[in-house]
Amino acid sequence: MSKMLKNTTVVSVPTNLNLQFFKYWVEFLRPLHKINPRDIELMAMLLYKRYQLSKVIQDEKVLNTTLMSGKIRKEIRNELNVTSNYFQVMLKHLRDKKAIVGDTINPKLIPRLDDTCEDYKLIVQFSFNGRN
Numbered sequence: 001m002s003k004m005l006k007n008t009t010v011v012s013v014p015t016n017l018n019l020q021f022f023k024y025w026v027e028f029l030r031p032l033h034k035i036n037p038r039d040i041e042l043m044a045m046l047l048y049k050r051y052q053l054s055k056v057i058q059d060e061k062v063l064n065t066t067l068m069s070g071k072i073r074k075e076i077r078n079e080l081n082v083t084s085n086y087f088q089v090m091l092k093h094l095r096d097k098k099a100i101v102g103d104t105i106n107p108k109l110i111p112r113l114d115d116t117c118e119d120y121k122l123i124v125q126f127s128f129n130g131r132n
Contacts, residue, residue: 017113021120022047025111028122033109039093045076046105051113064104 015021022044026035035043050067057063066072077087094100099109111120 017051019044019048022051022111025122026109028124029109033097033099033106035094035097035099039090039097039099041080042076042087042090043094043099043109045079046100047110049076050105050110055115067105068103 013024015024023040025047026033026040026044030040033043046067049072050063053063053066053072057066073087077084080087082090091100099106111122113120
């Protein structure tokens, strides 16, 4: 068996390209961003809304501005059933964790999706610092 196959595990996660996918995405990336569970809901919702908007808005700057507009924020607040004040606290948490930088989602946390794809691969490489 080759070293690559020996040191590789592939796990399939059945889902649809909907909010659930983005929840899984943010959960899998949790070791990188360390967002708390309640804020993960918001992050997943922001990514999902961004994905939906990206189908009709091609310009990244316009896409980011639209995503953070009052209208979209209100939609997300309503879907999460949180007050405006609590929503602002959640956004602050995301900014503190660098998941949101300024008024844009950190590009490292945005899955690069193509509507024509049948699956999406997230490749995680564990680099060992030393043996214990």
